[in-house]
Amino acid sequence: MNENNSIIMGPESSINQPLECIILAGGLGTRLRSAVPDMPKCMAPVAGHPFLKHVIDYLLSEGVTKFIFSLGYMHEAIESFLETSYPNLQYQIALESEPLGTGGAIHLACKKATERNVLILNGDTMFKANLNSMMNFHLQHQAACTLALKPMNDFDRYGVVDINHENYIQSFKEKQHYENGLINGGIYVLHVDTFLSLPFAEKFSFEKDYLEKYFNSQKMMGIVQDRYFIDIGIPEDFERASIELKI
Numbered sequence: 001m002n003e004n005n006s007i008i009m010g011p012e013s014s015i016n017q018p019l020e021c022i023i024l025a026g027g028l029g030t031r032l033r034s035a036v037p038d039m040p041k042c043m044a045p046v047a048g049h050p051f052l053k054h055v056i057d058y059l060l061s062e063g064v065t066k067f068i069f070s071l072g073y074m075h076e077a078i079e080s081f082l083e084t085s086y087p088n089l090q091y092q093i094a095l096e097s098e099p100l101g102t103g104g105a106i107h108l109a110c111k112k113a114t115e116r117n118v119l120i121l122n123g124d125t126m127f128k129a130n131l132n133s134m135m136n137f138h139l140q141h142q143a144a145c146t147l148a149l150k151p152m153n154d155f156d157r158y159g160v161v162d163i164n165h166e167n168y169i170q171s172f173k174e175k176q177h178y179e180n181g182l183i184n185g186g187i188y189v190l191h192v193d194t195f196l197s198l199p200f201a202e203k204f205s206f207e208k209d210y211l212e213k214y215f216n217s218q219k220m221m222g223i224v225q226d227r228y229f230i231d232i233g234i235p236e237d238f239e240r241a242s243i244e245l246k247i
Contacts, residue, residue, distance in 0.1 A: 026072030
């Protein structure tokens with residue numbers, strides 16, 4: 001890691017800063033076609049409610065006060081849901097006119113951020129990470145990006161993230177069968193100005209074109225959170241979520 005890329009934090013970057021969160025909710029949900037009708041993945045009904053409701057309610061319980069929803073496919077359905085179910089929620093919409101990839105979507109949403117460091121997560125994944133401890137860790141280490149890492153056993157659906165004893169990201173390994181390892185749980189804390197200053201194409205992958213490309217030159221760190229995790233991107237986990245997330 002090049003120490004010249006350390007971020008200089010001002011006094012306003014205290015660990016008591018408000019929590020602002022970008023939720024990526026523009027996915028098509030093609031792998032769920034057999035289980036749910038045509039709708040954005042995050043709106044799939046889980047335990048009697050759109051999955052997005054479970055995500056928002058968890059974030060509210062963790063103290064998130066400001067939201068930015070990154071929308072694209074069938075955005076009207078999500079906007080209508082937010083207006084009806086969360087009339088008092090403080091949120092903004094970052095709307096893609098065409099798919100920009102995960103990186104492009106985050107880049108667009110970051111331009112609406114009001115905090116210097118924002119949380120980022122996927123609207124089709126529930127990872128009950130401790131968001132305050134994650135933000136504190138990120139600020140205390142003056143990181144460019146901090147990843148929430150989930151320990152898993154006997155899996156082949158995810159790649160593995162290696163960290164050293166100081167929690168710096170060392171490598172990203174491809175998907176294959178692993179007996180155990182740390183996976184990228186899809187929750188990040190991102191220093192907005194540092195991210196926006198990098199040269200990206202309009203459409204790009206956050207994982208490939210930012211994380212995997214820049215982890216050696218940016219201060220990227222991982223924090224292990226061995227807590228509840230489910231990704232409803234495939235039918236079997238969608239069905240499992242309907243049982244496990246009953247309110």
